[in-house]
Amino acid sequence: MKPTIPSIAHWIVLGIINAACIFSLMYSPSYYMENTSYQTITRQWLEDLNQLNTEEYLTIGHGRLTQTTLESLNGKIRNATITADITRESNRHVQIKINNVKLSQDNELFAIEKTPDLFFRRQFVLQEGAVLNYELIPTTDKKAVCFYVHDLGRLRCMNH
Amino acid sequence: MRYAFKLKNGAMTLFDPDTALLSITTPHGDVQSTTIGRAESRLLDLLLTEPGQTKSREEIIDYTWNDRVVASGSLNQAVFSLRNILNDSRDHEILMTVPRRGYCFNRHYVVDPQTVPPASNEAVQPSVPAIEVLPSSEVDEVLVPSEKPLKATYVKKALSVAYVVTLGVCAFTGFHSGFDTPKIEISSVKVNELVIHAVGNSVEEAQSLRDLSVKQAQQLSPNLKGQVWLNLFKTNYSVSCIRPDLSTANLQLNRDQKDLALMIQQCLEATP
Numbered sequence: 001m002k003p004t005i006p007s008i009a010h011w012i013v014l015g016i017i018n019a020a021c022i023f024s025l026m027y028s029p030s031y032y033m034e035n036t037s038y039q040t041i042t043r044q045w046l047e048d049l050n051q052l053n054t055e056e057y058l059t060i061g062h063g064r065l066t067q068t069t070l071e072s073l074n075g076k077i078r079n080a081t082i083t084a085d086i087t088r089e090s091n092r093h094v095q096i097k098i099n100n101v102k103l104s105q106d107n108e109l110f111a112i113e114k115t116p117d118l119f120f121r122r123q124f125v126l127q128e129g130a131v132l133n134y135e136l137i138p139t140t141d142k143k144a145v146c147f148y149v150h151d152l153g154r155l156r157c158m159n160h
Numbered sequence: 161m162r163y164a165f166k167l168k169n170g171a172m173t174l175f176d177p178d179t180a181l182l183s184i185t186t187p188h189g190d191v192q193s194t195t196i197g198r199a200e201s202r203l204l205d206l207l208l209t210e211p212g213q214t215k216s217r218e219e220i221i222d223y224t225w226n227d228r229v230v231a232s233g234s235l236n237q238a239v240f241s242l243r244n245i246l247n248d249s250r251d252h253e254i255l256m257t258v259p260r261r262g263y264c265f266n267r268h269y270v271v272d273p274q275t276v277p278p279a280s281n282e283a284v285q286p287s288v289p290a291i292e293v294l295p296s297s298e299v300d301e302v303l304v305p306s307e308k309p310l311k312a313t314y315v316k317k318a319l320s321v322a323y324v325v326t327l328g329v330c331a332f333t334g335f336h337s338g339f340d341t342p343k344i345e346i347s348s349v350k351v352n353e354l355v356i357h358a359v360g361n362s363v364e365e366a367q368s369l370r371d372l373s374v375k376q377a378q379q380l381s382p383n384l385k386g387q388v389w390l391n392l393f394k395t396n397y398s399v400s401c402i403r404p405d406l407s408t409a410n411l412q413l414n415r416d417q418k419d420l421a422l423m424i425q426q427c428l429e430a431t432p
Contacts, residue, residue, distance in 0.1 A: 007315050014322050021326075021333040043426075045413035093341045117394060135344055137359070137389065144402045146389055148359060150342045153393030155359060157400035157408040 030091050031136040032145045035061035038158035047114050050074070058158055060086070065096050073109040080104070082125070084132070094134040094147075101126050121152050163208040164273035165265075167247055168254070174273060177205035182245065189313035196245060199224055199238040204265075207255065212267035214258045239263060346389075351377045353385040356424070360391070376421040386428050390420070401427040 032038070037059050044052045054071040063086045070079045080103050084096035103126070112119045124130055130151075137146040139157075146157040163175045167184070174183040180201035183193045196204070202224040206215055215223075221235055239255065248254040254269050347366035348357045356373050360366035373390055391398040397420065399411040409427050 007319060010319050011322070014319075014326050017326050018329050021329045025333055040408040040410055042410040042412065044411075045417050047414075049417070088335070088341070090341075095341065117396075133341055135341070137344075137346065137357075139402060140387070141402075141406055143406050144408055146400060146402070148344050148391065150344075153391070153396075153398075155389055155391040155393075155398035155400045156410055157389060157402050159402070159406050159408040 031138055031142070032060055033142055033160065035059065036160050038145055038160055040156065040158040042156075046110055048111075050110060052110065056156070056158065060094065065094070071109060076109050078104055078107075078109050080126070087131070092136050094136065096132050096134065098125070098128055098130045098132070101128060121154075125152060162273055163204075164271045164275070165208070165211075165254070165269045166271055167269070169247065172271070173246075175204060175208065177201060177208075185313075189316045194245065197238075197241065199234070200242045200245065203235075203238050203242060207263060207265035208270070211265045211270045214261050214264040216262040220262065349374055351380070352382045354380070354424075354428075355387045357387065357389045358391075359389055365392075373420055373424070376419060377424065379419075379421040380425055384425065384428055388424050388427060390424075397423060399423045399427045403428055 037057055039055065039057050042054045042056060044054070046052055050073060052071055052073050054069050056070075057066075057068040059066045065084045065086060066081065067084075068079065068081045070077060072078075080101065082098055082102075083100040084098045086094055087097050088095035112122065125132070132152070133150040135148045135150060137148060139146050143160040144157060145159075146155070148155050161177070163177070165173050165175070167173055170187045172185045174185075175181070176183075180195050180198065181193060182196050183191060185191050203220060206220060206223045217232070217235055221230060221232075224238065225234070239257075240249070243249040243252065243255050246254050254266050256264050256266055258264055342361075344359050344361060345363045345366040346357050346359055347363070347370040348355060349370050350356075351374065354377065356370065356377060358366045358368075358370035358373055360369055369390055369392055373388075386401055386403045389398075389400045392415065395414055395416070396412060397415050399420075400408065401410075401424070402408050411423050411427050413423070
């Protein structure tokens with residue numbers, strides 16, 4: 001048995017596998033632009049039919065995600081900034097771990113206890129160490145990004 | 161004293177008569193260690209002390225069984241067994257029979273133990289080469305084939321490292337691709353200039369929401385343009401939209417509060 005011929009075949013196969021892996025790593029177009037500030041407005045109708053308006057800003061880049069939310073209700077304003085480390089990332093998925101939460105005030109603008117589902121989701125997302133899984137949704141233009149946060153059941157579209 | 165010799169398939173063999181351990185290194189670098197029987201060990205020891213010299217049956221029996229009285233069949237059995245171990249049972253090239261005289265070990269198969277690959281002789285202490293009797297020209301002659309298994313060993317080790325690295329690269333790629341993350345399903349439909357994407361955790365869920373939205377969309381103005389994503393999470397609708405000017409808006413409310421059609425319209429028309 002001549003070891004050189006099979007070893008050459010081994011090296012070729014290994015080379016192809018490695019090249020394919022590296023290529024897929026290098027060429028994984030994201031559905032968002034890095035270090036670009038996306039923004040959007042959101043309207044949420046509460047149980048008492050009051051309308052909670054929010055402005056949201058999102059930046060992803062350099063392994064970090066920063067999201068700022070300004071919410072207003074009946075003239076009162078509150079803002080929250082969440083920074084998170086990206087723990088896993090692919091072209092369609094971003095997993096983050098929240099490492100810092102800043103609130104302008106602790107008090108909610110509305111009686112959140114009347115909407116327990118929203119209350120628990122906020123408890124979760126405002127907790128340092130919480131892990132959230134974002135799934136990016138393809139859009140026709142990179143200036144707009146849409147995503148679904150699995151852990152919160154939250155759908156968002158934001159634009160640059 | 162330890163002895164080294166090669167086999168007919170190119171394997172290198174180290175023999176330690178003190179422990180009766182026979183270590184065979186194949187040309188591919190695999191090491192097979194076997195402890196052979198006492199009789200076979202003594203027989204091999206005696207023949208390797210003077211390779212190429214014929215030892216008589218009496219001399220062998222005396223040395224192998226230490227003056228114990230054994231039948232001549234015992235020697236035949238030991239020779240047979242040893243040849244099997246050395247893969248020499250067919251042509252007796254290594255352990256040669258000298259008609260009417262006895263047996264001898266073919267000295268052309270004997271090599272210097274220090275030239276054997278380290279993997280196979282790691283237990284071997286530095287010692288005086290076993291074959292002092294070999295002329296230097298013969299030692300040189302047997303050195304050349306001994307490099308083959310050494311090279312094969314290095315190639316095999318390099319390949320093993322390459323496989324481990326490749327496994328790591330593949331694992332990293334798989335980890336990076338997010339193959340095990342949860343996935344949503346999207347079912348889309350175009351209504352006039354409006355594209356509606358229903359988002360669900362399963363295809364059925366997405367299609368069901370899409371069908372509902374199509375019914376509702378019939379109430380909408382045909383002039384509405386843009387893209388809308390819909391999701392139903394528990395009892396709450398989420399409507400996210402991208403308008404023709406690429407601005408975006410999102411609405412959230414309980415499904416009992418408003419019609420889906422009205423939400424879609426408000427999303428596409430909402431102003432900051």
